[in-house]
Amino acid sequence: MKTLDQASGLFWLSVSIAVFIESLRLGIGKVQNPGMGFMTLGASGILGILSLALFIRASVSREEGKARPLFSGRLWKRVLLVLFVLSVYSIVMPMLGYLLSTFILMTILFWVLERKRIWLVFMASFLSTLISYFVFSKWLNCQFPDGLFGL
Amino acid sequence: MACSVFKAMGFFDNILYGFQVTFQPVNFLFCGIGVLVGTLVGVLPGIGPAGAMALLLPATFKFSPTSTLILLAGIYYGVQYGGSTTSILVNIPGEASSVITCLDGYQMARQGRAGPALGIAAWGSFIAGTIANLGLMFVAVPLAYAALSLGPPEYFSLMCMGLVIVTYLAQRSVLKAIMMALVGIILGSIGLDLITGLPRFTFGINELTDGVGIIPLVMGLFGISEILENLEESLERDVFKAPIKNLWPSLKDWAQAKWAIVRGSIIGFLLGILPGGGAVISPFVSYAVEKKISKNPEKFGKGAIEGVASPESANNAAAGASLIPLLSLGIPPNPIMAIFFSALIIHGIQPGPLLIKQHPDLFWGLVASLYLGNALLIVLNLPLIGIWVKVLKIPYKILFPLILLFCLIGAYSMNNVNFDLYVMIFFGVLGWGMRKFGYEGAPLILAYVLGPMLENALRQSLLISQGSFWIFMTRPISAVALGFAIFLLLSNLFPFFRKRRREYGEFKE
Numbered sequence: 018m019k020t021l022d023q024a025s026g027l028f029w030l031s032v033s034i035a036v037f038i039e040s041l042r043l044g045i046g047k048v049q050n051p052g053m054g055f056m057t058l059g060a061s062g063i064l065g066i067l068s069l070a071l072f073i074r075a076s077v078s079r080e081e082g083k084a085r086p087l088f089s090g091r092l093w094k095r096v097l098l099v100l101f102v103l104s105v106y107s108i109v110m111p112m113l114g115y116l117l118s119t120f121i122l123m124t125i126l127f128w129v130l131e132r133k134r135i136w137l138v139f140m141a142s143f144l145s146t147l148i149s150y151f152v153f154s155k156w157l158n159c160q161f162p163d164g165l166f167g168l
Numbered sequence: 169m170a171c172s173v174f175k176a177m178g179f180f181d182n183i184l185y186g187f188q189v190t191f192q193p194v195n196f197l198f199c200g201i202g203v204l205v206g207t208l209v210g211v212l213p214g215i216g217p218a219g220a221m222a223l224l225l226p227a228t229f230k231f232s233p234t235s236t237l238i239l240l241a242g243i244y245y246g247v248q249y250g251g252s253t254t255s256i257l258v259n260i261p262g263e264a265s266s267v268i269t270c271l272d273g274y275q276m277a278r279q280g281r282a283g284p285a286l287g288i289a290a291w292g293s294f295i296a297g298t299i300a301n302l303g304l305m306f307v308a309v310p311l312a313y314a315a316l317s318l319g320p321p322e323y324f325s326l327m328c329m330g331l332v333i334v335t336y337l338a339q340r341s342v343l344k345a346i347m348m349a350l351v352g353i354i355l356g357s358i359g360l361d362l363i364t365g366l367p368r369f370t371f372g373i374n375e376l377t378d379g380v381g382i383i384p385l386v387m388g389l390f391g392i393s394e395i396l397e398n399l400e401e402s403l404e405r406d407v408f409k410a411p412i413k414n415l416w417p418s419l420k421d422w423a424q425a426k427w428a429i430v431r432g433s434i435i436g437f438l439l440g441i442l443p444g445g446g447a448v449i450s451p452f453v454s455y456a457v458e459k460k461i462s463k464n465p466e467k468f469g470k471g472a473i474e475g476v477a478s479p480e481s482a483n484n485a486a487a488g489a490s491l492i493p494l495l496s497l498g499i500p501p502n503p504i505m506a507i508f509f510s511a512l513i514i515h516g517i518q519p520g521p522l523l524i525k526q527h528p529d530l531f532w533g534l535v536a537s538l539y540l541g542n543a544l545l546i547v548l549n550l551p552l553i554g555i556w557v558k559v560l561k562i563p564y565k566i567l568f569p570l571i572l573l574f575c576l577i578g579a580y581s582m583n584n585v586n587f588d589l590y591v592m593i594f595f596g597v598l599g600w601g602m603r604k605f606g607y608e609g610a611p612l613i614l615a616y617v618l619g620p621m622l623e624n625a626l627r628q629s630l631l632i633s634q635g636s637f638w639i640f641m642t643r644p645i646s647a648v649a650l651g652f653a654i655f656l657l658l659s660n661l662f663p664f665f666r667k668r669r670r671e672y673g674e675f676k677e
Contacts, residue, residue, distance in 0.1 A: 056622070067350070070343065106576070141566065160581070
């Protein structure tokens with residue numbers, strides 16, 4: 018936990034510094050008439066102090082022996098694959114359209130945990146895409162992009 | 169005296185009016201869908217009540233705000249019920265509010281008493297939900313009238329108190345919870361400034377001028393991050409296999425559980441009103457109280473029916489009671505209520521003391537729907553327990569792509585822009601990291617919603633006082649609320665309170 022707290026403390030400290038500087042640029046106004054950056058300056062200032070406190074507390078603690086690795090031994094590659102696929106989907110969905118892009122997405126997502134029966138993967142992807150399209154687009158009037166191929 | 173008060177307030181007329189609203193076909197349907205979806209969400213891992221509400225919210229845009237709130241409320245207390253099913257049958261709580269039910273519920277199931285455990289959980293939830301509804305009707309209206317006299321300093325202090333209580337009750341580190349609340353305030357400030365109308369922290373991105381959307385934020389922090397965490401593990405659930413019979417508890421069961429249900433309902437209701445209390449903490453407190461006053465405390469953890477009845481009553485009572493601060497003061501006391509708050513804003517309704525007066529159909533319709541929903545939960549769920557057991561057996565390899573798809577659709581359909589998908593994925597990764605590094609999402613969400621109101625109240629207060637911060641201490645309500653918040657913050661420094669917090673944490677573990 019020690020290393021994790023040190024790392025996260027530093028991360029939030031850097032976030033707080035960035036927000037603090039931007040708040041100053043936005044203008045904090047006067048106490049009688051606070052400006053746009055007043056509240057965020059205060060919030061980021063306290064966040065910075067607390068992040069520093071977390072970092073220092075973690076640094077002086079003796080819990081080193083209890084530290085557990087963040088990723089090793091876990092199926093984190095699956096997570097990275099899913100994240101990558103989701104990111105690509107977000108970009109290409111307006112171009113390819115909902116039906117086509119969602120079918121591809123669902124095929125990959127089902128395939129991640131079920132690699133033996135490919136026909137089942139295709140069938141589940143096809144059905145989930147089609148049903149979600151009819152429920153959300155036709156029934157609930159959500160507006161999905163048609164994309165290049167009009168799908 | 170009481171009758172004359174009721175007459176003056178048009179109390180019974182209002183209740184009848186509420187039932188007229190609730191029994192309109194669309195509202196009736198939404199109530200039914202809400203409790204069904206809520207139970208489903210409670211049974212399934214990976215999406216949670218906040219995610220489910222965020223998912224269905226865009227679909228309600230063409231319906232009235234009353235229908236929307238009835239749907240969301242149905243999901244909320246349906247989840248409390250569904251969570252108990254997994255706790256009893258699988259020993260895995262569907263939701264955080266059902267964690268404690270595992271202790272005795274699963275033991276009862278192993279002893280061949282899954283039926284009575286499920287039955288008493290359902291009836292306890294029903295009775296507690298009804299008691300909470302009565303409390304809601306009696307407390308919310310007078311509180312809303314009283315709140316009309318509150319000004320910006322009181323609102324600022326009350327919101328500060330709410331945020332501090334949420335961080336104080338954090339399951340992990342208080343320091344990290346406060347940090348998350350501050351991050352939430354910063355996130356809430358993204359977009360146009362309320363007073364000057366100028367953009368801030370938008371980095372030139374047009375989509376950010378309206379701020380970060382609550383739906384992609386909630387979907388990311390709660391939905392996507394949980395899926396990513398689950399994907400790292402191999403999730404195999406061992407569902408209780410013996411047939412479930414005798415769902416109606418015996419007279420002996422009732423005799424043992426009746427006072428536990430009453431006490432759980434009262435504790436849940438009182439804690440539910442408090443900011444941060446909600447449905448999560450009250451089951452722990454009620455279980456601890458029940459064990460403390462029991463003549464046979466050694467039975468707890470080994471299949472005591474009181475150990476199921478009390479927490480299940482408490483979480484449902486708290487779910488109903490947490491509507492009080494939202495509907496009477498306009499202050500959401502927990503992240504779920506923050507979504508209710510956002511739903512009202514999206515539908516053009518400003519939550520606050522005037523809500524009950526200006527939108528009686530919404531308030532009384534919602535109150536009546538709580539009665540209806542509780543009854544529906546009993547009618548639908550006990551006979552359908554076999555279906556929920558089958559749902560429990562759906563493998564995660566089928567569930568997780570579907571939950572991800574629902575999250576994507578929910579985030580996209582809010583504004584029909586794929587920028588919201590980027591936002592959701594970003595917060596999904598952030599939420600995943602937060603889980604790994606021991607941070608909680610609840611204070612962040614609540615602060616994100618309260619942040620703009622908090623800032624507005626602070627700036628207005630300072631304008632009124634011409635820059636003097638003493639305005640928060642010279643007004644009695646503000647001084648008490650702020651004083652309590654400061655006391656809670658400082659209490660973390662005292663060994664006695666730190667020891668109590670540690671014990672509470674160990675109890676939850």
